[in-house]
Amino acid sequence: MTFDEKYFDVGRLDRLSYQSTCVHQLDPRAKVVATVLFLFTVISFPKYEVGGLIPFFLFPVLLMTMGEIPFLFVVKKVLFVSPFAIFIGIFNPLLDTGTVAVIAGMPISAGWISFVSIILKFSLTISAAILLVATTSFPGVCHALRQLGFPSLFTSQLLFLYRYLFVLMEEAMRIIRARDMRAFGTRGTGIKVFVRLIGILFLRTVDRAERVYYAMLSRGFQGDMPSLRKSRIAMTDMAFMATMITFLVVFRFFPVTEEVGRFTQELFR
Amino acid sequence: MSHHIVEFQDVHFSYPDGTIALNGLSFKIFHGESVGIVGANGAGKSTLLMHMNGYLHPASGRIHVGDFQLDSRTCQEIRKKVGLVFQNPDDQLFMPTVYEDVAFGPLNLGVSPELVKESVDQALATVGCTALKDKPPHHLSSGQKSAVAIAAVIAMHPDILVMDEPASNLDPKSRRKLINLLKCFEHTKIIASHDLDLILDVCRRCILIREGRVAADGPTKELLSDKALLEENNLELPLSMQKCGA
Amino acid sequence: MHMADALLSPAVGATFWAGTIAVSGYASKKLKEQIDDKLIPLMGVLGAFIFAAQMINFTIPGTGSSGHLGGGMILAIILGPYAAFLVMASVLTVQALFFADGGLLALGCNIWNLGFYPCFLVYPLIYKPLVGGGKNPGRILVVSLLSAVVALQLGAFSVVIATLLSGKSELPFGAFVLLMQPIHLAIGIVEGFVTAGVINYVRSTRSEILESSAATISLGPAVSLKKVLITFAVLAAITGGALSWFASTHPDGLEWSIERVTGKDELPGQEQGIAPLLKGIQEKTAFLPDYGFKQAGKASKKGEPPPAWPGIEGGTSASGIIGAVIVLGMIVLIGMGIRAVRRRQNEQ
Ligand SMILES: Nc1ncnc2c1ncn2[C@@H]1O[C@H](COP(=O)(O)OP(=O)(O)OP(=O)(O)O)[C@@H](O)[C@H]1O
Ligand SMILES: [Mg+2]
Numbered sequence: 071m072t073f074d075e076k077y078f079d080v081g082r083l084d085r086l087s088y089q090s091t092c093v094h095q096l097d098p099r100a101k102v103v104a105t106v107l108f109l110f111t112v113i114s115f116p117k118y119e120v121g122g123l124i125p126f127f128l129f130p131v132l133l134m135t136m137g138e139i140p141f142l143f144v145v146k147k148v149l150f151v152s153p154f155a156i157f158i159g160i161f162n163p164l165l166d167t168g169t170v171a172v173i174a175g176m177p178i179s180a181g182w183i184s185f186v187s188i189i190l191k192f193s194l195t196i197s198a199a200i201l202l203v204a205t206t207s208f209p210g211v212c213h214a215l216r217q218l219g220f221p222s223l224f225t226s227q228l229l230f231l232y233r234y235l236f237v238l239m240e241e242a243m244r245i246i247r248a249r250d251m252r253a254f255g256t257r258g259t260g261i262k263v264f265v266r267l268i269g270i271l272f273l274r275t276v277d278r279a280e281r282v283y284y285a286m287l288s289r290g291f292q293g294d295m296p297s298l299r300k301s302r303i304a305m306t307d308m309a310f311m312a313t314m315i316t317f318l319v320v321f322r323f324f325p326v327t328e329e330v331g332r333f334t335q336e337l338f339r
Numbered sequence: 340m341s342h343h344i345v346e347f348q349d350v351h352f353s354y355p356d357g358t359i360a361l362n363g364l365s366f367k368i369f370h371g372e373s374v375g376i377v378g379a380n381g382a383g384k385s386t387l388l389m390h391m392n393g394y395l396h397p398a399s400g401r402i403h404v405g406d407f408q409l410d411s412r413t414c415q416e417i418r419k420k421v422g423l424v425f426q427n428p429d430d431q432l433f434m435p436t437v438y439e440d441v442a443f444g445p446l447n448l449g450v451s452p453e454l455v456k457e458s459v460d461q462a463l464a465t466v467g468c469t470a471l472k473d474k475p476p477h478h479l480s481s482g483q484k485s486a487v488a489i490a491a492v493i494a495m496h497p498d499i500l501v502m503d504e505p506a507s508n509l510d511p512k513s514r515r516k517l518i519n520l521l522k523c524f525e526h527t528k529i530i531a532s533h534d535l536d537l538i539l540d541v542c543r544r545c546i547l548i549r550e551g552r553v554a555a556d557g558p559t560k561e562l563l564s565d566k567a568l569l570e571e572n573n574l575e576l577p578l579s580m581q582k583c584g585a
Numbered sequence: 586m587h588m589a590d591a592l593l594s595p596a597v598g599a600t601f602w603a604g605t606i607a608v609s610g611y612a613s614k615k616l617k618e619q620i621d622d623k624l625i626p627l628m629g630v631l632g633a634f635i636f637a638a639q640m641i642n643f644t645i646p647g648t649g650s651s652g653h654l655g656g657g658m659i660l661a662i663i664l665g666p667y668a669a670f671l672v673m674a675s676v677l678t679v680q681a682l683f684f685a686d687g688g689l690l691a692l693g694c695n696i697w698n699l700g701f702y703p704c705f706l707v708y709p710l711i712y713k714p715l716v717g718g719g720k721n722p723g724r725i726l727v728v729s730l731l732s733a734v735v736a737l738q739l740g741a742f743s744v745v746i747a748t749l750l751s752g753k754s755e756l757p758f759g760a761f762v763l764l765m766q767p768i769h770l771a772i773g774i775v776e777g778f779v780t781a782g783v784i785n786y787v788r789s790t791r792s793e794i795l796e797s798s799a800a801t802i803s804l805g806p807a808v809s810l811k812k813v814l815i816t817f818a819v820l821a822a823i824t825g826g827a828l829s830w831f832a833s834t835h836p837d838g839l840e841w842s843i844e845r846v847t848g849k850d851e852l853p854g855q856e857q858g859i860a861p862l863l864k865g866i867q868e869k870t871a872f873l874p875d876y877g878f879k880q881a882g883k884a885s886k887k888g889e890p891p892p893a894w895p896g897i898e899g900g901t902s903a904s905g906i907i908g909a910v911i912v913l914g915m916i917v918l919i920g921m922g923i924r925a926v927r928r929r930q931n932e933q
Contacts, residue, residue, distance in 0.1 A: 230625065275630055
């Protein structure tokens with residue numbers, strides 16, 4: 071992806087996170103905790119599990135539809151993400167060749183099954199992470215982290231990072247456009263020019279930090295970031311958590327997929 | 340009786356790299372005045388404004404704001420009196436949402452949450468940005484950002500409003516709105532700008548700075564119609580004056 | 586290279602998170618003691634800077650391929666280890682959330698790999714002692730190269746270990762190391778050049794920045810504490826790793842332990858009920874596996890198929906596949922249904 075594409079992509083995700091659907095209105099803490107539980111449940115499945123993972127797609131699908139997050143947007147994000155898991159996982163079919171199943175006459179090796187399992191886990195975990203911001207907003211996640219006991223120093227500067235992310239991305243984008251306009255192919259895009267650009271961006275950033283600090287002082291900043299946010303866990307949040315936990319426990323410990331399959335087979339026997 | 344509220348006495352200042360930015364600057368500003376600060380690029384306007392709030396300390400000379408002489412002990416008090424609106428609103432709006440940003444000042448002053456809410460709502464209403472309350476600053480247009488930056492300052496009820504280039508990013512309509520807004524403030528106002536028409540509209544008195552010194556000080560109408568003086572300082576007659584002349 | 590959720594086992598993921606949280610807490614505490622208010626906005630804005638800078642690609646000389654900045658070393662040099670670690674953690678958090686780089690469980694591991702090593706090992710043990718007064722550009726270049734290479738090698742090795750301990754990948758240790766370390770050697774060299782370039786540029790134009798920031802945060806009195814912390818962290822990583830080895834290696838974790846205990850390769854009824862889970866947790870700390878890294882996979886695979894895959898006989902696997910298709914179909918239908926309802930609501 072080029073810089074512009076990445077920038078617009080982040081911007082779009084950010085905008086989606088400021089909608090006000092029922093999912094967006096849930097308490098951020100509930101969503102953070104639910105996501106973490108979801109992730110742990112998904113990766114706790116053993117290496118060769120495929121069927122048991124399928125029902126878990128219900129979670130991202132519900133978030134996407136109830137939260138009005140465009141399906142294709144999430145799919146694209148999942149596809150474009152750094153492919154490390156796939157890159158490593160693809161070795162499984164090559165190395166783990168014992169045949170474990172024959173489907174429609176085709177022998178399937180254990181490696182393929184564990185690879186499919188990695189792909190499924192990959193899609194589930196990545197989409198869950200994206201949907202968490204897309205339905206909670208970044209500041210929401212930060213406040214949730216703060217309330218869940220993360221150090222305030224960490225969350226305050228995380229909020230600063232978020233606030234200046236867009237400002238600096240725009241600044242970087244202007245610098246890059248200026249570079250590419252005069253780079254003619256790859257000649258101006260080498261490491262020397264890059265270092266200079268980064269250096270300039272860095273100095274501007276430090277000056278900006280100084281001005282931001284002045285702005286904070288001028289409004290009485292004395293070392294603590296005050297917050298007005300006081301969220302109370304509502305009934306809907308409790309209900310959400312309860313559903314979520316039931317969902318996770320049921321799908322984790324009962325072979326739902328297989329039962330459905332067996333039931334269908336019985337039905338058509 | 341009008342008492343002076345800001346006084347600079349022979350203030351000198353140079354940046355760490357040796358650039359002399361203020362070089363014997365002196366003036367007095369009285370309660371309720373609206374003063375424009377004009378001058379060429381690099382004349383020292385921004386540096387001067389940074390002194391009013393104690394971000395920069397003079398190398399020599401004295402600065403009084405209200406009853407205090409500015410030094411590192413009094414600058415907390417002085418910052419409560421002086422509301423500084425920065426040249427670039429992105430530097431000033433540092434909280435994740437508009438509402439939190441405007442509330443930042445009052446909360447730091449230790450105001451109770453109900454009163455904070457009241458003054459935030461009031462400040463946002465004054466600048467006409469109530470609807471933007473829950474937006475993050477990076478989703479706002481430049482004009483909206485400037486307006487919110489002003490709201491963030493007036494929510495602290497300062498005695499003196501100090502602004503650096505308030506209209507630099509605004510389209511003509513937003514600029515007009517800003518001018519009308521500034522005109523109806525009763526605060527003491529100090530505005531540094533290259534937009535001489537804005538100064539002419541809003542400020543009755545004008546101080547011209549050259550190379551870190553006061554080059555001229557007087558009623559805006561007189562000062563800004565002195566073509567020779569203006570040209571000497573890289574400035575031009577305000578558009579409205581040009582029309583009058585022709 | 587970012588570690589990914591899909592390759593992690595819960596035990597390994599949790600161990601790295603525990604380490605990361607412990608170090609973050611420690612770093613925050615340290616910073617709070619000596620903090621200069623100015624640091625909070627500086628850290629945040631510099632985090633945004635690193636994030637933006639990472640998005641800029643440049644051409645790597647001689648290869649034509651493009652690289653980008655990591656930033657851990659630059660941050661450590663400018664902010665000192667405590668603040669740099671927190672900033673790196675924030676940058677990676679934003680990446681995990683906005684770009685889904687890696688994922689949220691792997692985030693602990695990624696913060697550890699890209700934050701802990703450069704900030705708490707390489708900076709105090711290599712960069713700081715070797716760079717001297719930090720006035721000589723040539724020396725800065727050499728030391729930065731060395732630091733960046735070491736930091737990235739450590740990080741890459743850590744990814745290998747985490748992946749192997751998690752047991753989701755079949756890659757044998759040797760091959761994995763051969764795959765990861767050379768790539769990261771190249772990345773490390775580029776990172777070293779960029780780090781030195783930026784530091785030298787800043788030093789030549791605005792040296793006061795470097796002097797005011799890193800120098801003020803002294804490492805002096807904290808060193809012994811840090812050693813303790815590092816030892817503790819390394820121990821935690823090793824024990825955590827060892828634990829997760831039981832939990833999740835071939836042939837898969839829990840089932841495997843249960844199988845060892847019950848002596849059967851198929852469990853009666855539901856193989857994944859709560860009782861065996863608890864039993865498994867109890868068992869896995871009770872004995873050691875009697876074979877090592879590589880044989881584990883081989884031994885279990887060559888002869889009989891891995892017992893963890895339940896549907897080896899025709900009947901089960903067929904119902905598994907049918908079930909998967911139906912469940913997936915139902916989820917799609919549910920999704921489309923909700924979407925249709927929403928759309929109708931919105932139109933009204
Ligand atoms: N951070 C800095 N470090 C060193 N020199 C500076 C710094 N900021 C400003 N200067 C110098 O100080 C002098 C006064 O600058 P100042 O920003 O006050 O001018 P200004 O009147 O606000 O100009 P403009 O109209 O362009 O905003 C200039 O010569 C400028 O180069
Ligand atoms: Mg200026």
